[in-house]
Amino acid sequence: MLGKTDGVILHAGGKHVDRIEDLGIILKTQRYHDRDLIVSAFTEKNGRISAFARNAIQSRRFGSALDPTTASELSFGGRSIKLTDFTEDSLLSLESAEPRKVFSQLSKDIERLGIASFFCEIVLKTTMKMRPYPDLFRLLGHGLDLANEKETHSRNLISLGCTFLYKLLQTHGAQPKITRCLRCELSLTEIPQTFVHPQPVDGGWACSACSDRSTGDRRGDPVPVSIFMEWLPTITESIRNYSRNLGNTETLPLFQFLLEHTRFHVPGAGDSVIQSLTFIPGVDGKPLINPPQPSLT
Ligand SMILES: [Zn+2]
Numbered sequence: 048m049l050g051k052t053d054g055v056i057l058h059a060g061g062k063h064v065d066r067i068e069d070l071g072i073i074l075k076t077q078r079y080h081d082r083d084l085i086v087s088a089f090t091e092k093n094g095r096i097s098a099f100a101r102n103a104i105q106s107r108r109f110g111s112a113l114d115p116t117t118a119s120e121l122s123f124g125g126r127s128i129k130l131t132d133f134t135e136d137s138l139l140s141l142e143s144a145e146p147r148k149v150f151s152q153l154s155k156d157i158e159r160l161g162i163a164s165f166f167c168e169i170v171l172k173t174t175m176k177m178r179p180y181p182d183l184f185r186l187l188g189h190g191l192d193l194a195n196e197k198e199t200h201s202r203n204l205i206s207l208g209c210t211f212l213y214k215l216l217q218t219h220g221a222q223p224k225i226t227r228c229l230r231c232e233l234s235l236t237e238i239p240q241t242f243v244h245p246q247p248v249d250g251g252w253a254c255s256a257c258s259d260r261s262t263g264d265r266r267g268d269p270v271p272v273s274i275f276m277e278w279l280p281t282i283t284e285s286i287r288n289y290s291r292n293l294g295n296t297e298t299l300p301l302f303q304f305l306l307e308h309t310r311f312h313v314p315g316a317g318d319s320v321i322q323s324l325t326f327i328p329g330v331d332g333k334p335l336i337n338p339p340q341p342s343l344t
Pocket of ligand 1: 228229230231232233253254255256257258
């Protein structure tokens with residue numbers, strides 16, 4: 048039987064179904080009028096889903112299951128809803144939600160909440176609806192888990208953010224070239240200088256000698272070679288092995304480098320303000336003036 052619901056056909060694993068049940072991480076909620084919520088969730092099998100949670104505010108029938116960053120068992124289905132005065136999109140209806148994992152430390156610490164909100168926001172901006180991203184789903188779960196863990200010190204949160212961003216770029220097939228100068232191809236261990244210069248448009252960095260000669264594409268602060276060398280060995284492993292020796296202040300130029308690269312090379316990342324970055328001092332969350340156009344359809 049076709050799962051056609053007022054013009055929207057629900058797909059799950061290529062099959063048409065009446066209902067979708069999936070584990071999902073709540074990325075964002077928006078209040079709609081007085082009673083209802085619009086929920087954006089990143090689900091394990093179906094990717095990003097936007098749904099309408101009727102009467103979610105007044106009845107509290109969903110409890111804490113719709114709090115951003117919470118992982119919940121979600122059930123979507125029934126009629127789809129078109130909120131013509133709000134958006135052109137049709138939304139699925141969210142019928143039930145049961146919290147499966149609450150990252151309870153995040154709400155107690157503004158810095159942890161900041162980096163966790165950034166993880167959710169960048170996933171929201173760089174994914175398409177109803178398309179599964181299994182690697183990215185696992186990465187987001189691990190990232191939130193680490194931001195929440197007592198063992199994670201708040202002075203290492205930017206370092207965790209760097210590793211998260213690099214792995215997100217890998218899942219989008221858009222990671223920067225980080226071991227060699229874009230121009231002269233000398234490696235980090237071969238260049239004589241102590242800093243490299245981000246060149247986000249071209250997708251990597253240039254050594255000081257090449258950066259002085261090149262025009263235009265030089266953005267952001269130079270990144271110390273020592274920070275790159277310390278961080279590099281950790282990115283080939285699980286995100287759990289992010290560098291815990293690097294403090295926030297010293298890691299910030301590397302984070303900015305990866306962020307600028309993301310905004311230039313991943314559709315959706317550069318075309319609006321990244322609001323969660325206001326929690327991270329020294330990082331510019333402003334939109335790009337001419338963001339790259341989405342190439343994915
Ligand atoms: Zn060079």
